Amino acid sequence: QVHSLQELRRSASLATKVFVQRDYSDGTTCQFQTKFPPELESRIERQLFEETVKTLNSFYAEAEKIGGSSYLEGCLACATAYFIFLCMETHYEKVLKKISKYIQEQNEKIYAPRGLLLTDPLERGMRVIEISIYEDRCSSGSSSSGSSSSSSGGGAG
């Protein structure tokens, strides 16, 4: 029952989506909640999921880090009246590329084989990590119907 990413989209039907919301307890920096959504209980090991979210959080922390190199970049940009942004890629953008690679790799190795798909938060305005839960077409009726009516959901109430 191993799916590759492309196969997943074609052969499986989307059952539901789970949203991992932002964790604002540290301010406005981009962090996601590591709380394990109940819908994924049967689909993936808790530890793997938490590992993914923690790694993503660390990537975002790195991107938004205020330190020597970011100051240098900021001052240089200011000195050139910000024209330098026309030709240079910012540190944040570089990290975002790393993140997107990481997500793709996670999808291929871990999530797709379990019938799940992570969406890059950048595509969702950095609001949520969207996890699509797919049901295998062949196995009709064996749908777990991931989100139950009384699910408290992944996000904080």
Added chain:
Amino acid sequence: MTPGGGSGPMKDCEYSQISTHSSSSPMESPHKKKKSAPRRKWEVFPGRNKFFCDGRIMMARQTGVFYLTLVLILVTSGLFFAFDCPYLSEKITPAIPAIGGILFFFVMGTLLRTSFSDPGVLPRATPDEAADLERQIDIANGSSSGGYRPPPRTKEVIINGQTVKLKYCFTCKIFRPPRASHCSLCDNCVERFDHHCPWVGNCVGKRNYRFFYMFILSLSFLTVFIFAFVITHVILRSQQTGFLNALKDSPARYPFTETNCRSQAVVCFFSVWSIVGLSGFHTYLISSNQTTNEDIKGSWSNKRGKENYNPYSYGNIFTNCCAALCGPLSPSLIDRRGFIQPDTPQLAGPSNGITMYGATQSQSNMCDQDQCIQSTKFVLQAAATPLLQSEPSITSEELPLPGKTISGPCATLTLGQPTPPSSMPNLTSDTGLTDMIPLKEEHEGHQFLTPEEAPSPPGMLPSGSPITHSHTMHVLSLASQDSLHEDSVRGLVKLSSV
């Protein structure tokens, strides 16, 4: 067109239409549709913004005052360089036009950056997200809310020991992150919203605050510079030849000197006070890490209570300044120049608080016959699944949501069809469908047909026109829903037989 209060059997006739024109009907749409060029996301952006240069430049809708700003700066600086600089560079030092030039360049650069860039607009929630949030809110609230507009929703979060309330934005269907605010002029939620500045023709938010600050700072220097040297020019000239004589001599060699000097001096005089004042104010804001919005509301002032402090401040002025001006620049979240993917749902125009999912299929013109047939078979299979399990939970999910049409399975069947199946006589066809399509997403547990898999009816994009009608008011009862399910499956069976 079905009359109001459409019921199951009526729908069958309409469904059969899909089967015969599965590929052609989506093509025939009331909307103009580009067959060849894929569209970029800025063309369907739901906010009230203007875009130029194929999405590279983004501004607010009203830009008249921005042009005034440009004219004032250009004319005053132009006069300065043309008439004062030659004299001053001779008399005092050529460094004056040089410095003036650098300042001018800086001012223009930062002004254009501020005006043309994305202030930090938060994209609106996708239908899935919005539905998920609604679900959670309803669970949290416990019961269905009465009235058309549910009570304001808030979430509390503790940031650095301070309790911050996050508000739910009805237009964007998201809980606003801390410090974000919805700009009513641009109809967007903007991160770290400072204010909407008509002088730059854009909102000032997280992504362009530093440009804005550098703009007003450099403009203060420029106005003071020009003012000082215009006065110097007049004084020097008057010392040289006597003031009145200077003006008398002028017409031949220095045309309109009097007017020049006067106009420059006047503009600069008024600008100096206002702009220098504004720079000072923003310097204060930056050093205390507050936004104009927060300062005006007094969110973190001591007057609210002794325990009230700013949780975002880093503690010292230097770090606050560095963070605001030299911190990392986050990228634009709205991806203006990206192409609309066929499987990405787009959001409709401003919904102004009406609970409506204006999402639609991407208007991609690629609706293959294969794709349509495959999808309809898919729909059949998926729709068959709900009947195998009892779904009492549907009502608890969907009925409490006011103003939403509850016809999940039926919605899927109307894809590609211009007229909505259920009773919505007031609707224009396109908006009806745009409403219908995403509703199936709410059908909890069974998102059997998502925009990713469905054929995209390209004509369903409302192209930014405000959608303000009441088509979402129909709420079906449980009993009729069951019959709807059965009817819809019957209809699907017909489809698949094609």
